[in-house]
Amino acid sequence: MAFRHLSLRARLVLLVALLFAAFALFFLVFVPERMDAQAQHWALGRAKGIAQLLASATGPALDFGDALNGQSHLQALASTPEATFGLLLREDGTPLASWHPERAVAVPRGFPEGARILGQEVVARVNIQTRGGQQGALLLGFSLAELRRESQRTLQLAATVSALIFGFGVLAAFGLGTLLVRPLRHVTQVALRISQGEFDAQKELDLTRRDEPGALASALSRMLQRLYEQRALIESQSEASSEGILTISEEGMLLAHNQRFLQLWHLPPERLEGHRLEELFQVLAPLMVDPEALWRMVDFQREPPASGAEELGLKDGRTLTAYRAPIQGREGARFGWGLYFQDITERLAQERVRARNAELEQRVAERTEELAGRLRELREAQAQLILADRRTSVGTLAAGVAHEVNNPLAYLTSNIHYVLQELPELRATLMPGCPPEARKRTDEAWKEVTDALTEASEGCSRVQHIVQSLKSFSRGDDDTRKAVEIPHSLETAISMASNELRHRARLVRAYQPVPYVEANDVHLVQIFLNLLINAAHAIEPGAADQNEIRITTCQSDEGQVRVSISDTGSGMSPEVRSRLFTPFFTTKPVGVGTGLGLSVCQGIVTRLGGRIEVHSEQGRGSTFTVVLPPARRSAARALPPAPSIARPPSHGGRVLVVDDDPLVGSSLRRILEFEYDITVASSARKALDAILQGTRFDLILCDLMMPEMTGMDFFAELQRLFPTQADAVLFFTGGAFTEATRDFIARRADRVLSKPIDTQLLLEHLRIRMDQSRAVPSPLASPMV
Amino acid sequence: MLALLLLVPLATHGAGLPATLRASMLVRVLAYDRRLGQHPPPLTLAVTHREGDAASELLGREFSTALEAASRGRSIAGRALRVVRIGFNDTQQLQTDLSQMHAVALYVCEGLEAESRDIAQVTRRLSVLSIAGSEAQINQGLAIGLERKGNSPVILIHLAAARAEGADLDAGLLSLSRLIEPGGEEP
Numbered sequence: 001m002a003f004r005h006l007s008l009r010a011r012l013v014l015l016v017a018l019l020f021a022a023f024a025l026f027f028l029v030f031v032p033e034r035m036d037a038q039a040q041h042w043a044l045g046r047a048k049g050i051a052q053l054l055a056s057a058t059g060p061a062l063d064f065g066d067a068l069n070g071q072s073h074l075q076a077l078a079s080t081p082e083a084t085f086g087l088l089l090r091e092d093g094t095p096l097a098s099w100h101p102e103r104a105v106a107v108p109r110g111f112p113e114g115a116r117i118l119g120q121e122v123v124a125r126v127n128i129q130t131r132g133g134q135q136g137a138l139l140l141g142f143s144l145a146e147l148r149r150e151s152q153r154t155l156q157l158a159a160t161v162s163a164l165i166f167g168f169g170v171l172a173a174f175g176l177g178t179l180l181v182r183p184l185r186h187v188t189q190v191a192l193r194i195s196q197g198e199f200d201a202q203k204e205l206d207l208t209r210r211d212e213p214g215a216l217a218s219a220l221s222r223m224l225q226r227l228y229e230q231r232a233l234i235e236s237q238s239e240a241s242s243e244g245i246l247t248i249s250e251e252g253m254l255l256a257h258n259q260r261f262l263q264l265w266h267l268p269p270e271r272l273e274g275h276r277l278e279e280l281f282q283v284l285a286p287l288m289v290d291p292e293a294l295w296r297m298v299d300f301q302r303e304p305p306a307s308g309a310e311e312l313g314l315k316d317g318r319t320l321t322a323y324r325a326p327i328q329g330r331e332g333a334r335f336g337w338g339l340y341f342q343d344i345t346e347r348l349a350q351e352r353v354r355a356r357n358a359e360l361e362q363r364v365a366e367r368t369e370e371l372a373g374r375l376r377e378l379r380e381a382q383a384q385l386i387l388a389d390r391r392t393s394v395g396t397l398a399a400g401v402a403h404e405v406n407n408p409l410a411y412l413t414s415n416i417h418y419v420l421q422e423l424p425e426l427r428a429t430l431m432p433g434c435p436p437e438a439r440k441r442t443d444e445a446w447k448e449v450t451d452a453l454t455e456a457s458e459g460c461s462r463v464q465h466i467v468q469s470l471k472s473f474s475r476g477d478d479d480t481r482k483a484v485e486i487p488h489s490l491e492t493a494i495s496m497a498s499n500e501l502r503h504r505a506r507l508v509r510a511y512q513p514v515p516y517v518e519a520n521d522v523h524l525v526q527i528f529l530n531l532l533i534n535a536a537h538a539i540e541p542g543a544a545d546q547n548e549i550r551i552t553t554c555q556s557d558e559g560q561v562r563v564s565i566s567d568t569g570s571g572m573s574p575e576v577r578s579r580l581f582t583p584f585f586t587t588k589p590v591g592v593g594t595g596l597g598l599s600v601c602q603g604i605v606t607r608l609g610g611r612i613e614v615h616s617e618q619g620r621g622s623t624f625t626v627v628l629p630p631a632r633r634s635a636a637r638a639l640p641p642a643p644s645i646a647r648p649p650s651h652g653g654r655v656l657v658v659d660d661d662p663l664v665g666s667s668l669r670r671i672l673e674f675e676y677d678i679t680v681a682s683s684a685r686k687a688l689d690a691i692l693q694g695t696r697f698d699l700i701l702c703d704l705m706m707p708e709m710t711g712m713d714f715f716a717e718l719q720r721l722f723p724t725q726a727d728a729v730l731f732f733t734g735g736a737f738t739e740a741t742r743d744f745i746a747r748r749a750d751r752v753l754s755k756p757i758d759t760q761l762l763l764e765h766l767r768i769r770m771d772q773s774r775a776v777p778s779p780l781a782s783p784m785v
Numbered sequence: 786m787l788a789l790l791l792l793v794p795l796a797t798h799g800a801g802l803p804a805t806l807r808a809s810m811l812v813r814v815l816a817y818d819r820r821l822g823q824h825p826p827p828l829t830l831a832v833t834h835r836e837g838d839a840a841s842e843l844l845g846r847e848f849s850t851a852l853e854a855a856s857r858g859r860s861i862a863g864r865a866l867r868v869v870r871i872g873f874n875d876t877q878q879l880q881t882d883l884s885q886m887h888a889v890a891l892y893v894c895e896g897l898e899a900e901s902r903d904i905a906q907v908t909r910r911l912s913v914l915s916i917a918g919s920e921a922q923i924n925q926g927l928a929i930g931l932e933r934k935g936n937s938p939v940i941l942i943h944l945a946a947a948r949a950e951g952a953d954l955d956a957g958l959l960s961l962s963r964l965i966e967p968g969g970e971e972p
Contacts, residue, residue: 060957063813064940069961131955132813133859 009181013173020169024162032155039147043082043122044115047142050080051115051124055138058088062096063130070097077140084121084141091135105141120144183213191220244341247327252277255336264320264341289313297322300337311344318345402467403705406734406755407659409467411667413460413756418670420453421759464756466495480746483516483631484524486553486563492521493528494551501532504539505547505567512554514561515630523604530597531565531624538569538622559630560610566623572616580614652676653698653770658687658714660706664755668701671759676766683707684714691718691725699769700725704733704741704752712744730769732757801895801918802938804844807931808851810938811916814929815861815890817958818914820951822862824889829867830856831888831913833879833904834896836872841896845870848894876903883911890914893922901925905946912951924967928952941965 003011054073061069070088077083077099086099095101105118107125115124122142129135183206193201202224205217235258238245244261248254254272262269265284272280277298285291290313296302297310304310309323320341327336427446434442494507501507517524532549539547552564572580576587581602598612605612609629616622655676657668665680672678679697681687684706691697700718704711711731718726731748733741734755745752753762801807811830815821821828830852834845849870856866871882871891883891891913893904898921905926908915915927923930923943928950930941940962947954 057957057960060817060955060961063816064810064938064961066961130813131816131957133816 007181008184009177012177012180013170016173016176017166017170020173021166024166024169027165028158028162031161032151032158035154036151039150040117040122040144043142043144043147044117044124047122047124047140048115048126050077050083050142051126051138051140054086054140055126055128058097058138059128059130060132062088062090062128062136063132063134065096067097071099073097074099080142082142082144082146084143085139086141087139089137089139093137096136103141104139107139117144120148183209183211184216187213187217187220190217194224242342246272246280246339246341247336248277248339249336250334254280261341264343287314287316289315294322297324297339298337300324312341318343319348320344403734405463405467407661407664409460409463410732410734410756411661411663413457413464414664414667414671414759416453416457416460417759418667420450420457421671423450423453460756481518481520484519484521485516486514486524486561487511489521489524490528490551490553490563492525493532496525496529497532497536500536501549503541503544504536505544505549508548508550510550510552512552514553514555514563515559517561517608517628518631519608519628523608527601527604527626528563528565530601531626534597534624535565535567535569535622538567538571555630556627561628561630562625563628564623564625566621568621571618571620571622573618577614577616581612654679654696655766656681656687656690656697656700656702658684658700658706658711659703661703664703668757671762672766675763684709684711688714688717691722696725697728699766700729702729702731704731704744710741712740728769730765802931802933804848804851805854806938807918808848808855810931810940811852811890811892812855812859812861812866814916814931814940814958815914817955819953819955821864821889824864824887826864827867828861828864828890829869829886829888831869831871831883831886831891832894833871833873833891834894835900836874838896841894842872844894844896845872848892852892873897873900873904876900876907879904880907880911883907883913888913890916893917893927895919898922898925901927909946909949914947914950914952920965923965926967930965939963943967 006014054076057073057076058070061067061073074086074088074097077086083099085101085104087095087101087104088097090096098104105121105123107118107123111123111125113125113127115122117123121144124138124140124142126138127135128138187205190201190204202221205221206214207218207221208214209217238256238258239260241258241260244264245256245258246254246261247256254275254277257269257272261267262272265287267283271283281294281298285294288294293310293312297312304323309321312320312322314320321344322339322341325338325340326334327338328334423446431439431442490509490511494501532551535549539549547568548566549568550564550566552562552566554562554564556562581599602612605626605628610627613625613627614622615625653676655672655678657665657672657678657680659665659668659680660683662680662682665682669678669680676699679690679695681690684702685708687700687702688709702711702714709717711733715726715729715731718729730751730753731745732753732755733745753765802810815828815830832845832849832852835841849868853868856868859866869886869888871879871886873879888911891904891908893901893915895918897904898919901917901922902925905915905928907913908927914929916929916931917923917927918931920930920932920941923941923946926943926946928943928947930943932939932941940958941964942954942959942962943965944954944959945966
């Protein structure tokens with residue numbers, strides 16, 4: 001580790017010196033050793049060579065046992081300074097000849113052929129195989145003393161050379177290190193001076209060099225240039241930022257700031273230079289509403305708020321946001337923090353405006369939605385009105401028709417009734433004078449006439465019923481409720497829809513006793529008529545005998561009245577069933593259905609506290625069940641019980657009949673003249689004239705709908721001029737087809753009779769009225785319509 | 786073994802070397818003739834004596850026996866030795882026999898001293914190395930003599946005759962031999 005802290009020059013010097021030292025050491029160790037080894041090798045080779053040479057020469061001496069010859073050859077060793085001894089041995093080891101045998105070293109047994117070093121000598125042995133087949137050996141000894149001395153001298157020389165190499169190496173290292181490092185050191189010193197803020201030092205960089213320090217200087221120069229550019233860019237961006245930026249070091253020293261920061265906090269630049277963050281915040285804290293927020297922002301141990309920014313309220317009313325961000329190098333090492341401040345006062349104001357706008361928009365949207373809802377309601381109401389208008393039109397027409405039909409029906413009925421009433425008396429008068437043979441025939445004819453008149457009377461009743469139904473239907477908007485008998489409403493609806501039903505299916509009535517329901521009869525008829533027509537339309541015409549429409553009435557366990565209308569028609573898909581009660585939804589062709597029927601029915605049933613249940617299977621038919629709560633009170637007959645047919649005793653009195661139709665007047669005269677003094681006026685004006693002339697009547701029977709002066713006008717004049725005569729008025733009408741008339745009837749229901757008038761019922765009422773008028777002249781108590 | 790041979794009393798056969806010693810030396814001397822390495826084996830050593838001379842024949846037989854004993858188990862340049870005896874009648878017959886037997890060396894027994902010059906003519910003609918037991922025979926032209934001087938055996942080499950017979954003798958042999966150079970004789 002210490003090596004890393006050495007200067008590059010020192011490291012270079014040390015490295016080169018070590019290299020030379022290693023080389024010198026290697027030279028010192030290796031060269032003498034190698035030379036010694038070479039010398040030994042040479043000495044061994046030389047000894048071996050001499051021995052082989054001598055062995056070759058001494059072979060014949062050994063072959064022929066010529067010691068002298070051998071000795072003479074061994075004497076040649078004297079010319080070799082290092083030779084110490086020589087022995088020519090026979091095969092048995094005894095010497096044949098020798099040279100300085102006293103200097104011979106002890107050669108171990110089994111000494112191999114060749115040259116070996118034994119102690120301070122080289123001993124060479126050569127085995128001799130003579131040409132003559134003899135064997136022997138030659139042993140020579142050579143001294144190594146001279147060789148050792150030469151080795152010592154070599155070692156000394158090597159040591160000297162090594163020392164010189166090392167010394168030269170150290171000097172070269174110093175020189176090389178100085179030479180190589182000096183430019184690098186210069187660049188380093190320039191870089192250090194730049195890093196300390198002396199930016200002009202860049203000019204001292206030698207950019208003309210082409211070596212590595214020159215390249216380094218060029219790179220440093222380019223890097224500095226790019227650094228200055230980056231710095232200028234960052235500064236320009238920082239200055240262009242709308243945020244006030246403050247940069248601090250990891251230790252809390254203020255490093256940099258932009259102009260916006262000074263503007264935000266109204267600070268002069270000198271308040272920041274060389275200061276610490278804590279010192280700056282001590283200055284800023286008094287400006288804050290909550291100074292702690294400032295300190296929280298720079299509490300780096302604390303996680304920033306979820307929004308990432310602290311909101312700082314200033315005492316001058318401004319609001320700043322502040323957040324921090326670490327400044328990190330590429331390796332992720334953090335070396336400072338950036339603190340960013342932004343004045344959001346204006347933005348907050350805008351946000352408030354936007355929020356208010358949004359709130360207003362929301363309210364507008366809600367209002368729009370509400371208006372849309374109302375529009376829908378209006379459209380529904382409009383549809384209802386259209387329906388009502390249509391119904392009103394039909395009702396008006398029906399009322400007019402009913403009125404026109406009822407008038408002739410009134411005198412037709414009265415006259416038939418009169419004839420039926422007078423016929424027995426007439427028969428009793430005529431029959432005594434009738435011959436016996438003709439009496440039988442007369443009886444039969446009499447019976448036929450009576451039956452014909454009875455059937456005519458029934459026909460009149462049926463016409464009266466139909467007209468009554470039309471009148472009831474025309475009063476659809478009337479929500480007056482009373483205890484209604486369900487079968488009655490069903491029959492009315494059946495009679496109205498019979499034309500649609502009979503071509504499509506058999507009608508099956510499965511009525512069980514059910515209580516009355518509190519409802520408007522017309523509304524109930526409307527509901528059942530709708531359901532019946534829908535059931536009929538679900539069945540294709542032409543196969544009436546194979547299809548069935550079944551009407552069932554029953555009372556559920558909870559006491560509710562259940563009216564089911566089932567058909568064997570096509571049924572409905574789930575999609576159709578889900579939209580069944582949606583207004584204007586229809587599966588019928590355009591012009592056939594309005595799509596309002598069932599929705600109107602549901603509305604009516606819901607208002608009555610009931611519901612409509614639907615069960616349908618596609619291809620098998622549908623069942624609509626109307627569930628209604630029972631009436632709380634028992635049903636009261638709208639009209640009092642029918643009086644007995646037996647003619648009552650006559651009470652007498654003056655009765656004025658006012659009707660624009662003279663036939664109605666004459667028929668009433670015909671019925672009532674037996675008991676009362678009848679005066680018939682063909683108009684209200686004439687009747688009023690009669691009263692003005694002083695004639696007083698016990699009872700005034702007045703038609704409501706008359707030209708010129710209506711019954712209501714007549715009644716008003718009477719109330720104004722002759723209140724007692726007004727109390728004696730009893731109205732009868734064939735049908736109200738104006739709103740004023742309907743309203744009048746609703747208010748004067750106790751004194752209104754419907755045309756055609758049931759004769760018995762009329763007589764009964766007249767008697768009651770006469771009795772009351774004679775007793776205490778007061779209005780009739782019981783409702784009559 | 787040479788020492789043992791040397792210990793044998795040399796005075797047993799008068800002035801000459803004992804046959805066994807002479808045979809042993811003959812075999813060793815032949816080993817120093819490098820030419821024998823070029824001959825096909827076996828190397829035939831011939832011993833000649835005068836035919837009809839009982840003493841010469843005896844010496845011939847005796848020497849042949851000793852030579853066979855010395856050659857047994859020995860070889861020269863890897864070639865085995867074979868000993869043959871030739872009775873000398875005349876030079877022509879000797880030349881024929883030597884040629885037929887492919888002899889490489891000829892030992893001339895005592896008793897043929899008078900024919901030594903003729904025999905030397907034959908051996909030179911046939912390039913057969915001639916060996917004898919007395920210096921006189923060497924002086925008459927034979928190549929190598931195995932003589933005795935005092936108690937030591939001496940190898941005599943008539944270098945010119947040896948060269949004439951085609952021998953290529955080793956310098957080591959020459960270093961311990963006594964060279965004979967008879968005056969006026971043509972090699």
